Amino acid sequence: MAKKGAGPKSQLVDLLLHTAAALGVESDRELAALAGVSIDNIDNWKSGATQELKVQTLAAIKDGLAQRILELREQARALGESHDGGLLALEIEEGSSPVALQRQFHDRVTWDYLGHRFLYFDSQGALAWENLMRAGCDQGCWLKGVDACAQQLIDDGVIDKRRGLDLISLGPGEAAKEALIAARIAALGLPWFAVALVDVSIPLLVSGTKACRKRAVQVLPFCADFEEGPLSFARRLPTAHHNGVRIVAMLGNVFGNVRDEEVLIRERLSSLIRPGDLLWLEVALRLERVEDDPLFRMTLPARGELTAPEANRRLLLEGPYRRWDAAHGRRPSDLHTRVWVRENDETSRVPGSLNFCHDLVFEEQRRACTMLYSRRYDVSGLSRWLEGLGYAVQATVPVPDSQKRERVVHLVARKR
Ligand SMILES: C[S@@+](CC[C@H](N)C(=O)[O-])C[C@H]1O[C@@H](n2cnc3c(N)ncnc32)[C@H](O)[C@@H]1O
Numbered sequence: 197m198a199k200k201g202a203g204p205k206s207q208l209v210d211l212l213l214h215t216a217a218a219l220g221v222e223s224d225r226e227l228a229a230l231a232g233v234s235i236d237n238i239d240n241w242k243s244g245a246t247q248e249l250k251v252q253t254l255a256a257i258k259d260g261l262a263q264r265i266l267e268l269r270e271q272a273r274a275l276g277e278s279h280d281g282g283l284l285a286l287e288i289e290e291g292s293s294p295v296a297l298q299r300q301f302h303d304r305v306t307w308d309y310l311g312h313r314f315l316y317f318d319s320q321g322a323l324a325w326e327n328l329m330r331a332g333c334d335q336g337c338w339l340k341g342v343d344a345c346a347q348q349l350i351d352d353g354v355i356d357k358r359r360g361l362d363l364i365s366l367g368p369g370e371a372a373k374e375a376l377i378a379a380r381i382a383a384l385g386l387p388w389f390a391v392a393l394v395d396v397s398i399p400l401l402v403s404g405t406k407a408c409r410k411r412a413v414q415v416l417p418f419c420a421d422f423e424e425g426p427l428s429f430a431r432r433l434p435t436a437h438h439n440g441v442r443i444v445a446m447l448g449n450v451f452g453n454v455r456d457e458e459v460l461i462r463e464r465l466s467s468l469i470r471p472g473d474l475l476w477l478e479v480a481l482r483l484e485r486v487e488d489d490p491l492f493r494m495t496l497p498a499r500g501e502l503t504a505p506e507a508n509r510r511l512l513l514e515g516p517y518r519r520w521d522a523a524h525g526r527r528p529s530d531l532h533t534r535v536w537v538r539e540n541d542e543t544s545r546v547p548g549s550l551n552f553c554h555d556l557v558f559e560e561q562r563r564a565c566t567m568l569y570s571r572r573y574d575v576s577g578l579s580r581w582l583e584g585l586g587y588a589v590q591a592t593v594p595v596p597d598s599q600k601r602e603r604v605v606h607l608v609a610r611k612r
Contacts, residue, residue: 206247219264230260262438266388284405289420289428292396309566312453313396313421314516322399324512333505334597338604341595342373345606346380354590360388360440362433366422367450368393371404378411390414390434396421423454430468442473449480452571457546461585469611476608482550482572491552494535513554513567530559546581548574575605582609
């Protein structure tokens with residue numbers, strides 16, 4: 197509120213002028229634009245005629261300052277990238293470092309469930325994943341599908357062009373898909389756009405960060421465990437401090453790999469996904485005949501040569517245990533991989549889903565231990581299930597493989 201006469205500047209106005217100048221907002225015109233006021237107001241601020249700010253002016257100033265800080269950060273990042281001499285910074289969450297994961301593996305190795313997060317966190321596992329991708333898994337089709345889905349979300353207005361956006365990808369691996377999405381969204385010129393990559397695999401995180409940075413977007417790489425970790429990376433997201441939207445993505449059937457989908461949604465993602473935010477799942481579809489699924493061959497007794505993807509998959513699954521054995525100076529365990537179909541049990545609770553369960557079988561110890569769940573879903577069953585958990589489905593985009601069979605679907609849902 198402007199007072200008639202001039203007097204000493206209020207402390208609040210003084211602080212504002214000082215902070216704005218420190219952030220490089222020098223001229224009255226720039227300051228007026230930042231605060232969303234006319235230039236006359238600036239005269240009043242400087243002369244001391246304004247002692248108190250209107251509520252809406254204060255809100256506009258807070259937004260303006262936050263926006264300015266983001267811009268400076270973005271400039272610093274771009275500058276840093278051109279001068280970083282090949283250095284890449286990433287943040288490692290307490291309890292998710294390679295050493296912490298190795299310790300957890302050691303503690304749990306006699307349990308009956310280890311899970312997929314132990315598969316890729318060391319460099320050998322990451323390499324096995326990259327080989328699997330190269331060995332013909334229709335990756336080109338899946339990349340096309342992601343791109344098509346991103347474009348559809350833009351065309352249908354599911355992505356609001358007026359609001360800043362954080363794309364948070366859980367388990368991005370080498371983030372080839374996130375890089376495509378980033379390119380599409382970056383072209384929209386949103387108020388801000390950041391890509392957070394959350395993965396326990398540092399080797400894959402490094403490749404993923406580089407892939408996304410090529411798209412000239414702000415990338416925040418976090419080595420963090422989204423299933424069991426504290427999710428403290430959420431405090432670093434721009435949306436933790438500014439009004440904007442989050443898209444939490446789980447691509448490449450990572451959702452179908454977690455131990456318990458309901459626990460994930462109810463207990464883990466509930467703090468990350470706020471009302472109005474989006475959940476973007478890319479999942480494998482359940483085919484009409486389970487025998488037509490490429491994984492089905494692995495459920496049968498081995499006959500002749502394994503295909504390259506099958507051989508890579510076995511190496512990937514057995515690798516963590518074999519390396520742990522070797523690191524402890526043991527004689528290699530007599531183990532093999534068993535893949536079997538589970539349905540209507542506690543591991544496939546989403547209606548219509550089934551689970552290709554990948555176990556390590558230790559003959560001598562007469563026990564088995566699960567390394568990976570790989571579920572297949574029925575779109576309508578999954579949609580209904582998500583609706584029941586407070587989501588409204590916004591888009592479903594099926595993706596055909598190289599033989600024109602729909603094997604994958606993107607399902608994007610908004611939290612109500
Ligand atoms: C199958 S790979 C990459 C999938 C990738 N999104 C794609 O579409 O190709 C799964 C990734 O999830 C990561 N991952 C698995 N469980 C995780 C967890 N609990 N926390 C963080 N990352 C995890 C793995 O390290 C791996 O990089």
